[in-house]
Amino acid sequence: MPFEPVQQEKLSHGVTRQIEGLILRGILRPGERLPSERELSERMNVSRPSLREALGDLQDRGLLTSKAGAGVYVADVLGSAFSPALVKLFSSHEKAVFDYINFRRDMEGLAAERAATMASDTDLKVINTIFEKMEAAHKKRNPDDEAHLDAHFHLAIIEASHNVIMLHMMRSMYELLREGVFYNRTIMFKQRMTRDTLLEQHCAINAALQDRDAAGARDAVATHLSFVEKALSDQQKADKNEAFARKRLDHETNP
Incomplete structure (x- = not known):
């Protein structure tokens, strides 16, 4: 028996x-x-x-x-998620930045969809509380607090999806973002117009989650990360153009 x-x-x-x-x-x-x-x-x-x-x-x-x-x-159990050699490789290739955003768009869209249907009322209160902190931080001139809360907001959604594998995988990805491996996230919050747009997008994500609108939450996440992708692409082009402009200036002033 x-x-x-x-x-x-x-x-x-x-x-x-x-x-x-x-x-x-x-x-x-x-x-x-x-x-x-x-x-x-x-x-x-x-x-x-x-x-x-x-x-x-x-x-x-x-x-x-x-x-x-x-x-x-x-x-620090997340520290071993990627080898130092791979982290260095990520940081030295632009392709990794946009692959990272695409990965986030897929994973966080799924997490938002799951959270809208599977999160408890308390989970949703946590997300809403963080968003309210983002609104308060948005009024400050220094964007550092808002940038920090941005990561906290997205991780709260992943936590509310109640998939522990996704949670720890995405935490390791956010740790790399915090360390500036992919890009400096505070750059996204430097311009007031961009900060306003980002807050509106986070508001849309939060509203869909509070309404338990799974499709709306996924779409809102996709819209947000597509905006991030375009903003980073535009910034990279602007940085390259500025580098050439400086060379032209140097050539004109030091022939």
Whole structure:
């Protein structure tokens, strides 16, 4: 018969599974510090020895890391998504930039479609809260906060799609974007007219999601990333034209 004796689970195993789930779901993020040992044991209602056993297991498996005198952190598990050689290759070829945008358009369109139908009401409140922060940041002269919230907004949609593989894959892609591997995202927010257009597009994405309009959400994401693609293409052409203009100026002033 296909039955086995039921064994009571060790408390440390329960702690391990709970923290694993939080990392898998993206609730605990790379680089995030865990609460102190005392606070964590009280919250999880386990003894400190059981907690230490679980944390030790997670550290041995590379999911957590400890820093002397600073506590325990979620490991940078995204760092190994791409080899350094491949990252360098991405950063040195323009084709990678537009392939990256096309990839995002496909994946984020699918994520938005899924989120519109599968997200909980709380998921949608999270997305709307981030959008409201974007509206507030839009009023500031410095675009840095708005640029940061842009990535946060898109990742919230992916989180709301409830596909953990897509979540971690796209997080690794956004990490490369944060590091400026593909392009400097703050460039997109420097011009007021572009910032206004981007906010309108994010508003359209959010509105479709709040209405649970799957097709509308996917279309809004596609429209947004097509705009980003064109803006970057235009910027690259302008940069090249400026480089030639400087050469002409130098030739005229230093014959």
